[in-house]
Amino acid sequence: MIDLSSNENPYPPSPMVYSAVALGLNQLNRYIGAEEIAMLRKALADYCEVSEECIIAGPGTDFLIEKIVGCFAMGRDVIILNPSFFKAIDRAKHIARRIKRLQLIPPSFRVEWDSVLGTSALVIIDHPNNPTGKCIINRTQLIGLLESGNSLVIIDEACFEFSGETFVDLVEDYPNLAIIRTLDKAFALAGLKVSYLIAGKFFQNKFSSFEWLINRPACAAAVIALEDKAYAKNSVDRIVHERERMRYKLEELGMDVAPSQANFLLVNSTIPDLALELRKKDILIGDLSGMWLSDYYRISVGNREEINALIKAIEKLSN
Amino acid sequence: MVTVGLIVNPVAGMGGVVGLKGTDGEMYRRALDLGAQPVTAARIKDVLSLITRKDLRFLAAKGIMGEDYLKEYSFDYVAIGRIGNETTAEDTKEIARQMIARGIDLLIFVGGDGTARDILDVVGMDTPVIAIPSGVKMFSSVFALSAHAAAEMINTYGDRFTEKEVLDIDEEAFRDNRLVSKLYGYVKVPDIEHLLQSKKAASNVKAETEEKKHEVAEYIVKNIESNVVYILGPGTTIKAIAELFGVAKTLLGVDALFDGKLVGIDIGEKEILALIEKYGRAKIIVTPIGGNGFIFGRGSKQISAEVLRLVGKENIIVVSTLYKVGALECLRIDTGDYEVDKILCGKINVVIGYNEEIVMEVRY
Known part of the structure; x- marks a missing residue:
């Protein structure tokens, strides 16, 4: 089975990670210690070029979002884009004033952020957005949100290493801004789930401590992976290169493919039941028809062989 | 064993190539005069050749309405009903009735919107159907997208269903020279989309549709105001709201609710206006038509x-499931009054769950 449905990194993590994980395994009878957590925070702060006070690490992005919703959704409008994939959002329905989704429509996927201004809201935006692969909010619009009303803004930069676009530099000036990142994608550690917040002052010291929930091998792997930045950079470069090749090939096959700043492509195809047909050929892609426009699919960028297999399968379906 | 009914409308789709808008009634004879050829046989054979499931037992209509196509394969089948030289809508309905009486788990039919309406009249939402498109008019969302999809529904037939709309040309509007579709009802079709869910559940929303509908109903009921007459539009989402109040709403009609009691059943414009006058304050609850997004005017x-x-x-409350409304680029209105259309257009919040809304644009 070729899985191009989950936006994972098709390449393995840095070879250094394996020995670090093995070292972590040596002490499985012990809880993670304060020293290890401090090392992880330092490694993350160095990588993001921010102070350590800003860093709050946790076991995965969904977990962090759930905590944020639990702590800050009360009495606010929780605003997200549609589509976007934040599983924890459902939890907000009994705490928040309401959950409000903003429908994205091709080809511009533009949002009128002005309509959100002034509300007391918890705005959660993936940047770039999953599944469009596009950055939906720009710096001016974000500053507008941060300066209006009583809003808290969370930017999910899971694909930052692919887009190169970040708002981290705004965290110091805007206490109501927090950035979420993960080591799932560029650092290829999806199986270990280490994510982190770069949090503005408002969010700091507001959560009960949960960094202890990161497991020992995951923590060790994260610290080492962050040391081998060159490896991750190389992995990202290969994915970006393959993404553009894949886009070109899919367009050659007559598909409408949106330019992407992430590790996946949004594809519009007129081939009936594309996802079902590819599944029969043991290729999994994301079908968005259950929650968004029909005939739209999200295809993760695989390695060269996987992309070639995908293209070949689609060629056959097109004939 | 799974007992499957099979009804083929042998004349469906013939009008298309000769420029007719359907083959209902007299149109069929005109299609023949113009040299049209039957097209349904190829359609049903495509599907039958892709069926891999071994535990099926068919109850088929006789001759060219079903039996003839099954003969070519090794399916276990019994032919029922009686048909003449020329098949009619009444044949379709009568055979469907006989099938229901004998007991079927699933009904496969081949045809267009007209056939879908005939089937709807007989089976309603009681028996799941698989609709294989072969008509001239196919506005309904009930039709499978391809022969592969239809075969997949049969091969994986289980206990998960989703409802789809049966639409057809609004004959009244058609006489007015406007080609618009009208909602005739809902049928149940096997849900195959859950088969596509990846391990990270990229689209598990669909599976939660029924649950979400209930959530919408709960939310509306919780926020219902007293001393306000609620005009309830058609659709299953709105029926779910009425059910939560313990009242039986019509599925396709417009009904009215005041302080938890039905004060109007299947009412027309005049009655609605009278209710508004009587009670003073009024709110309207509607749900968009899947596929085209109309909230008013269809x-x-x-x-x-x-x-x-x-x-x-x-005072307009739009309710839907994310599955239905998320698939739309916008909501639409066509009230026939430009000024009213203009007032209603722009952004509107659609209730899609408990405390959950999606912002949609209304266009005209």
Whole structure:
């Protein structure tokens, strides 16, 4: 089975990670210690070029979002884009004033952020957005949100290493801004789930401590992976290169493919039941028809062989 | 064993190539005069050749309405009903009735919107159907997208279903020279989309549709105001709201609710206007038609431009599931009154769950 449905990194993590994980395994009878957590925070702060006070690490992005919703959704409008994939959002329905989704429509996927201004809201935006692969909010619009009303803004930069676009530099000036990142994608550690917040002052010291929930091998792997930045950079470069090749090939096959700043492509195809047909050929892609426009699919960028297999399968379906 | 009914409308789709808008009734004879050839045989054979499931037992209509195609394969089948030289809509309905009486788990039919309406009249939402498209008019969302999809529904037939709309040309509007579709009802079809869910559940929303509908109903009921008459449009989402109040709403009609009691059943424009006058304050609850997104101007013409003008945009509550509304680029209105359309267009919040909304654009 070729899985191009989950936006994972098709390449393995840095070879250094394996020995670090093995070292972590040596002490499985012990809880993670304060020293290890401090090392992880330092490694993350160095990588993001921010102070350590800003860093709050946790076991995965969904977990962090759930905590944020639990702590800050009360009495606010929780605003997200549609589509976007934040599983924890459902939890907000009994705490928040309401959950409000903003429908994205091709080809511009533009949002009128002005309509959100002034509300007391918890705005959660993936940047770039999953599944469009596009950055939906720009710096001016974000500053507008941060300066209006009583809003808290969370930017999910899971694909930052692919887009190169970040708002981290705004965290110091805007206490109501927090950035979420993960080591799932560029650092290829999806199986270990280490994510982190770069949090503005408002969010700091507001959560009960949960960094202890990161497991020992995951923590060790994260610290080492962050040391081998060159490896991750190389992995990202290969994915970006393959993404553009894949886009070109899919367009050659007559598909409408949106330019992407992430590790996946949004594809519009007129081939009936594309996802079902590819599944029969043991290729999994994301079908968005259950929650968004029909005939739209999200295809993760695989390695060269996987992309070639995908293209070949689609060629056959097109004939 | 799974007992499957098979009804083929042998004349469906013949009008298309000769430029007719359907083959209902007399149109069929005109299609023949113009040299049209049957097209359904190829369609059903495509599907039958892709069926891999071994535990099926068919109850088929006789001759060219079913039996003839099964003969070519090794399926276990019994032919029922009686048909003449020329098949009619009444044949379709009568055979469907006999199948229901004998007991079927699933009904496969081949045809267009007209056939879908005939089937709807007999099976309603009781028996799941698989609709294989072969008509000239196919506005309904009930039709499978391809022969592969139809075969997949049969091969994986289980206990998960989703409802789809049966639409057809609005004959009244058609006589007015406007080609618009009208909602005739809902049928159940096997849900195959859950098969596509990846391990990270990229689209598990679909599976939660029924649950979400209930959530919408709960939310509306919790926020219902007293001393306000609620005009309830057609659709299953709105029926779920009425059910939570313990009242039996019509599925396709417009009904009215006041302080938890039905004060109007299947009412027309005049009755709605009278209710608004009687009770003073009114709100309208509607759900968009899947596929085209119409909230007013199709399906529920009783909620006229005049009614909408009196009630006002702020008193319109649109409800839906994310599955249905998320698939739309916008909501649409066509009340026939340009001024009213203009007032209603722009952004509107659609209730899609408990405390959950999606912001949609209304266009005209």
